[in-house]
Amino acid sequence: MQATPGEPATVTPFTDTKPRDRTLTAPRHATALDKPVGQWLTNLRRPDGLGKDPERAARRAEQLAAIDPDWNPGQLGWTVDWQRHHTGLRALLEDGGTLDEILPGVTYRGDDIGRWLARQTRDWTRLNPEQQHRLDELGAKPAVRPQKTAARTNAKTGATKGSDAFQRGVTALQQYVQREGTTVVSRAHVERLPDGTEHRTGIWISNQKTRRDKLSEQQLATLAKLGVEWAQ
Template identity: 70%
Template structure:
């Protein structure tokens, strides 16, 4: 039998409540766990924790990759359009991925004191005025 209208909304809320009870199993006291168990509710599966990153260089490499992707997107846009992209512009890279180039430029400007001389020079060569 399919629930409709008001009953369907109640069923959705009930399903959401059950999901929350399963997720919060460790927060319930013994009496709450017992009552939930009697009602047939079982604890939810605990999500697997990801290993902490131990190599500090991995973060730097990831940042360098992100900068390289941003430069690639900006270079592609400037070569095609002859100007800087607007903040909302999204550039499609040759590999088919999208890059939020306009936002990326703003982020680089906001953290320009953390960019090295090579990165600033690269941005200046592409016509980014504040990188000069």
């Protein structure tokens, strides 16, 4: 890296000689010719980093843009890190890779492009329109969200099972009350239902009392109608 008075240093882009790879979004710790290029570029991106003289600052910006039009991605609305990963993704694709192959763990010059890409497609709505456009140009699309239908179905199934279990308990308790004339059931009591199955009615009624606050008004009314005092 060489510099002349009043002008930014001449820097070899953080790249090889392929124009498509050119990027000045080097990590802050990057060096070139034993010079701290990354920190130098970081300093240039800061307010007044190109100098306070407007004409000289504009000239310097043009020189940097001639190497990499996106040398200062903060002006575009994203970070240096994002721009560098995007450049890496483009390079991998132009080298013959496919999006299906660029999975977490696939790197480009030390950056995990696969993991970055997965995060972009997952958090697509957090990207600004230009970021989305640039990814779309490379074929990337927002990740397909898992359908919530299964979750809703499971929830409904769970609710149905819960309702069935409650109704089974009511049937057993009703049978017990008709026979014994009381809703006082020992915890160990097991009631045999008409279908031949056994129901641990004592444990069930104890559990209903414990979770009273979670029972619906209809469930409480059903128990109260059978004479369960704590449900009234």
